[in-house]
Amino acid sequence: MPKPDLRELPATQGQPTPEQPVSSGARPGSGARPAAKPARHPDSLKGTILKVVLLGLVDAFAVYVLMMLFLSQSWAALAVSSLVVLAINWIYLRKGGLPAKYLAPGVLFLLVFQVLVVVFSGYIAFTNYGDGHNSTKDDAISAIQLTAQKRVPDSPAYKASVLTKGNGFYLLFTDPSGKAQLGSSEDPLTEVPEAGKDSTGKANSLPGYETLKFQEIVANQQDILKITVPVSDDPADGTLRTADGSTAYQFKPALNYDAATDTFTDTETGTEYRDNGKGAFADANGETLATGWKIDVGMDNFARAFTDPSLRGPLLGVILWTFTFSIASVALTFVMGLFLAITFNREDLRGKKAYRILMILPYAFPAFLSGLVWSGILNPEFGWLNQTLLGGANIGWLTDPVLAKISVLVVNVWLGFPYMFLVCTGALQSLPSEIDEAARMDGASAWRVFRSIKLPLLLVSVAPLLISSFAFNFNNFNVIYMLTGGGPRFADTDRDIGSTDILITLVYKVAFGQGTGRDYGLASALAIIIFIIVATISAISFKQTKALEDVN
Amino acid sequence: MSVRTLASSKETTFDGGPLPLAPTRRPFGVWFKDKGWRHVVGIVTTIFAVFPLLYVLSAALDSNGTLVGSNGLFSRFDTGNFVALFSDPTRPFGRWFVNTLVIGTVTSAATVFLGAMAAYAFSRMRFKGRRMGLLTLLLLQMFPQLLAVVAIFLLLSGISQVIPALGLGSQLGLIMVYLGGALGVNTYLMYGFFNTVPQSLDEAAKIDGASHVQIFFGIILRLVTPILAVVGLLAFIGISSEFVIASVVLTDPDSQTLAVGLYSYVAQQRSENWGVFAAGAVIAAIPVMALFLFLQKYIVSGLTAGSVKG
Numbered sequence: 122m123p124k125p126d127l128r129e130l131p132a133t134q135g136q137p138t139p140e141q142p143v144s145s146g147a148r149p150g151s152g153a154r155p156a157a158k159p160a161r162h163p164d165s166l167k168g169t170i171l172k173v174v175l176l177g178l179v180d181a182f183a184v185y186v187l188m189m190l191f192l193s194q195s196w197a198a199l200a201v202s203s204l205v206v207l208a209i210n211w212i213y214l215r216k217g218g219l220p221a222k223y224l225a226p227g228v229l230f231l232l233v234f235q236v237l238v239v240v241f242s243g244y245i246a247f248t249n250y251g252d253g254h255n256s257t258k259d260d261a262i263s264a265i266q267l268t269a270q271k272r273v274p275d276s277p278a279y280k281a282s283v284l285t286k287g288n289g290f291y292l293l294f295t296d297p298s299g300k301a302q303l304g305s306s307e308d309p310l311t312e313v314p315e316a317g318k319d320s321t322g323k324a325n326s327l328p329g330y331e332t333l334k335f336q337e338i339v340a341n342q343q344d345i346l347k348i349t350v351p352v353s354d355d356p357a358d359g360t361l362r363t364a365d366g367s368t369a370y371q372f373k374p375a376l377n378y379d380a381a382t383d384t385f386t387d388t389e390t391g392t393e394y395r396d397n398g399k400g401a402f403a404d405a406n407g408e409t410l411a412t413g414w415k416i417d418v419g420m421d422n423f424a425r426a427f428t429d430p431s432l433r434g435p436l437l438g439v440i441l442w443t444f445t446f447s448i449a450s451v452a453l454t455f456v457m458g459l460f461l462a463i464t465f466n467r468e469d470l471r472g473k474k475a476y477r478i479l480m481i482l483p484y485a486f487p488a489f490l491s492g493l494v495w496s497g498i499l500n501p502e503f504g505w506l507n508q509t510l511l512g513g514a515n516i517g518w519l520t521d522p523v524l525a526k527i528s529v530l531v532v533n534v535w536l537g538f539p540y541m542f543l544v545c546t547g548a549l550q551s552l553p554s555e556i557d558e559a560a561r562m563d564g565a566s567a568w569r570v571f572r573s574i575k576l577p578l579l580l581v582s583v584a585p586l587l588i589s590s591f592a593f594n595f596n597n598f599n600v601i602y603m604l605t606g607g608g609p610r611f612a613d614t615d616r617d618i619g620s621t622d623i624l625i626t627l628v629y630k631v632a633f634g635q636g637t638g639r640d641y642g643l644a645s646a647l648a649i650i651i652f653i654i655v656a657t658i659s660a661i662s663f664k665q666t667k668a669l670e671d672v673n
Numbered sequence: 674m675s676v677r678t679l680a681s682s683k684e685t686t687f688d689g690g691p692l693p694l695a696p697t698r699r700p701f702g703v704w705f706k707d708k709g710w711r712h713v714v715g716i717v718t719t720i721f722a723v724f725p726l727l728y729v730l731s732a733a734l735d736s737n738g739t740l741v742g743s744n745g746l747f748s749r750f751d752t753g754n755f756v757a758l759f760s761d762p763t764r765p766f767g768r769w770f771v772n773t774l775v776i777g778t779v780t781s782a783a784t785v786f787l788g789a790m791a792a793y794a795f796s797r798m799r800f801k802g803r804r805m806g807l808l809t810l811l812l813l814q815m816f817p818q819l820l821a822v823v824a825i826f827l828l829l830s831g832i833s834q835v836i837p838a839l840g841l842g843s844q845l846g847l848i849m850v851y852l853g854g855a856l857g858v859n860t861y862l863m864y865g866f867f868n869t870v871p872q873s874l875d876e877a878a879k880i881d882g883a884s885h886v887q888i889f890f891g892i893i894l895r896l897v898t899p900i901l902a903v904v905g906l907l908a909f910i911g912i913s914s915e916f917v918i919a920s921v922v923l924t925d926p927d928s929q930t931l932a933v934g935l936y937s938y939v940a941q942q943r944s945e946n947w948g949v950f951a952a953g954a955v956i957a958a959i960p961v962m963a964l965f966l967f968l969q970k971y972i973v974s975g976l977t978a979g980s981v982k983g
Contacts, residue, residue, distance in 0.1 A: 141714075163885065168884065168886055169961055185798070185836075186835075186836060189835045189952075190835055191838050193834060193835050195835065198835075219794075219798060220794045220798045220800040220803075221792040221883060223791060223793055223794035223798075223889075224790070226790065226807070226853075227787035227788065227790060227791045227855050227856045227860070228791075228856070229812065230787070230849065230852040230853045230856075231853055231854075231855070231856050233853065233858075234818070234849065234850050234852065234853025235813055235816070235818065235821075235853040235854065235857075236813065236827070237828070238818075238821040238824040238825050238828060239821055239824070241821070241824035241827070241828060242820070242821045242823060242824040245824060246822060246829065247947050250827070261677050326703050356893045403767065442717060460714075461714070462719060464711045464714050464715070465711065465715070467708070467711065470711055472707060472712070472715070476715040476718075476719060477965065478969075479719045479722060479723055480715075480718055480719060480722050481722075481969065482722055482723060482726060482962065483722050483725075484964035484965075485961065485962040485966060485969075486929075486958050486962060487910070487914045487932075487957060487958055488725060488730075488914040488962055489916050489932040489935075489936065490723070490935070490958060491956045492934070493936070493939055493950070493954070494725050494728065494729045495725060496734070496939075497728075497729075497939075497951075498728060516855060527674075535721065535722070535725070539722070541845055543972075567797060592751060592815060593685055593750075596817050596819065596820065598819060598831060598916065598917055598918055599914065602916070603916075603936065612815045625819065625820065626818070628821075628822070628823075629822065629917060632822065632826075633826075634820075634918075641823045641826075644823050645823050645824065647977075648820040648821065648822075648823065651820055652815075652816050652820060655816075656812075656815050656816070658852060659815050667852060
């Protein structure tokens with residue numbers, strides 16, 4: 122361990138031979154250079170070479186990225202990336218500007234994955250981005266043509282076999298004239314004369330591909346049903362699909378798109394669907410086609426959060442509970458941690474060390490597992506608490522709205538009290554002992570000393586941590602999602618929102634949940650609202666703690 | 674130590690006898706009022722703290738497997754769950770474990786490095802925008818990355834179309850996203866610690882002809898090892914527990930982390946896979962807990978140092 126002797130460095134540096142530690146302790150290999158040569162430029166040859174190599178690697182990667190951007194014709198991204206590459210080279214090639222050289226890498230990541238995504242969140246909040254609205258209008262038009270398909274009446278049956286290569290499934294068709302063609306959802310039909318055929322003339326194998334056996338077809342039924350092979354590059358030509366893995370039929374769009382009038386017409390009923398200005402095609406009655414496209418909707422998402430009846434009530438409940446949850450969590454863990462810290466702040470208490478190690482175990486246990494483990498203990502039907510401790514009682518620890526909230530808090534206290542215990546122990550021990558003794562001389566009781574002297578002093582150092590603990594719990598996703606999943610569900614909404622949902626789990630469910638579909642726009646709007654709440658509260662309370670610090 | 678003098682002075686007032694003999698001679702009531710209740714609190718809290726961990730360990734060692742079967746604590750001992758854990762090809766636990774280790778190690782190492790460089794700049798150099806930079810960092814870290822998960826998802830799916838190796842489903846992409854949070858609170862923690870290393874050290878080295886690189890790697894980084902260990906460990910623990918972004922970015926079971934994978938074990942059928950999940954939880958938790966307990970001295974000092982400085 123190099124630590125102990127390096128600790129003594131501050132002592133040696135005052136002596137007249139400080140070059141010793143520098144030359145021996147510096148980067149390995151740099152010892153070849155004479156240690157005391159003050160007038161030379163500080164960059165060694167080795168350092169320069171290393172710098173050139175590193176910058177070269179970065180630039181090589183950058184050129185690759187720029188080329189890919191050029192090929193995909195993303196001009197805006199190309200322009201921004203070029204500027205970034207130029208800036209990096211400028212920072213590291215010029216002589217001065219040392220701080221930038223140390224800050225640039227971290228700041229670059231920060232800008233892209235923290236600042237940019239925040240700005241991007243802001244942008245998404247003003248669009249209808251989400252399921253069915255995730256691309257341009259042109260993409261939506263071809264998607265509608267692809268999905269709204271009907272079997273062409275009296276179309277010939279193709280024989281089909283299912284092949285795989287890598288992770289993808291392919292269909293091998295034999296058309297009525299005996300021609301073999303291969304295709305997948307991504308690749309339109311192509312003729313494959315080299316396909317092997319069985320005795321009935323059905324093509325069933327192809328070099329480089331594996332043919333699925335019957336059992337495998339059954340096992341992968343869902344994926345095989347989803348394969349739609351475009352007949353050609355034009356979606357209007359229709360697709361081939363198979364329902365059983367052995368015969369396929371041709372399907373054609375049930376909706377015809379007319380580019381001149383910008384309308385879809387149902388080939389059977391004749392209903393016309395027009396662009397409704399909200400990113401979707403709709404008929405005269407307002408019925409929309411499932412696939413739409415992304416448009417800007419202004420403040421719609423924010424307005425929806427507070428006016429949509431299926432959202433307004435539950436959202437209010439969620440906001441209230443988020444505050445209750447985070448404030449109660451901070452308060453309970455702090456009180457418990459402080460109490461324990463005082464209890465064990467005795468040098469001569471036997472077993473103090475053992476207690477401490479056992480008590481901080483929950484803090485060391487991975488947080489995502491805690492919720493899951495507790496969900497097993499508290500499970501109403503099979504859980505340990507009901508089955509073993511309460512002798513088979515059926516108490517809905519996680520299914521009753523009130524009990525579920527209490528359970529969440531208890532689990533979060535379990536998770537959080539060790540941290541507060543550690544922090545309070547540290548803060549208590551750093552308090553000057555003279556104050557305590559002086560107060561006792563004056564006849565103050567232990568409680569009085571604690572309340573009037575120790576606690577205020579303690580709060581000065583701990584208050585900032587309480588604020589960050591509040592901010593952390595405000596977005597404490599893991600404990601809620603793993604323990605209750607936000608449930609039990611509210612009865613008055615068809616959305617997947619429940620009594621223990623906090624804002625962040627709500628955002629996650631709205632964005633990526635099953636059932637009601639993904640709504641990125643709404644989720645981002647909610648995220649922005651959360652950010653504003655947390656930022657405001659943090660700013661206010663940090664100001665308050667400044668006032669606390671004046672006490673000191 | 675101040676606490677010791679306080680405590681011992683109190684003891685002598687209780688019975689006036691010499692300190693080493695005092696505990697055995699005092700009547701139970703006095704002992705309880707002074708110390709005994711502390712043990713009661715300690716035992717009760719310890720049970721509360723440790724019980725869930727014992728419960729999951731007991732469930733892991735009982736191959737009966739379901740949630741119902743795991744209620745009698747340590748009624749059976751076998752390794753059936755562990756065998757089952759490693760033999761399910763649709764849920765490659767071994768891969769998850771390796772993935773978590775790799776992602777966690779790479780990210781925390783890079784986090785420490787990037788954070789240390791920034792802290793070095795803030796602590797040792799005076800430049801325009803330094804104060805602003807520090808304040809901006811404090812502000813930005815109030816916006817946790819998981820709030821922007823939608824934007825991260827869409828950004829990565831955009832990147833996927835240009836460079837698939839960095840986009841959705843890529844662990845490298847995920848690491849880069851995590852590195853977006855490398856500065857922020859870490860830089861703050863390190864900045865405070867860097868400031869405690871005397872400036873005169875660097876100046877002496879500079880006079881000797883050491884370059885800033887040599888000062889950074891050769892002197893500063895070695896003197897601040899404790900805080901580097903704390904930041905690295907906290908980053909590792911945080912990342913190995915991170916669920917939201919990992920679940921959105923890593924879609925293929927082979928590339929997932931423990932948090933995402935183990936959640937999928939009990940997401941639908943909480944009762945059925947309980948034993949195997951418990952086995953997975955034990956294996957996932959043991960290295961992290963061991964590391965934590967091993968380094969707890971550093972962690973505690975790091976946390977409290979942060980608490981005093983704010």
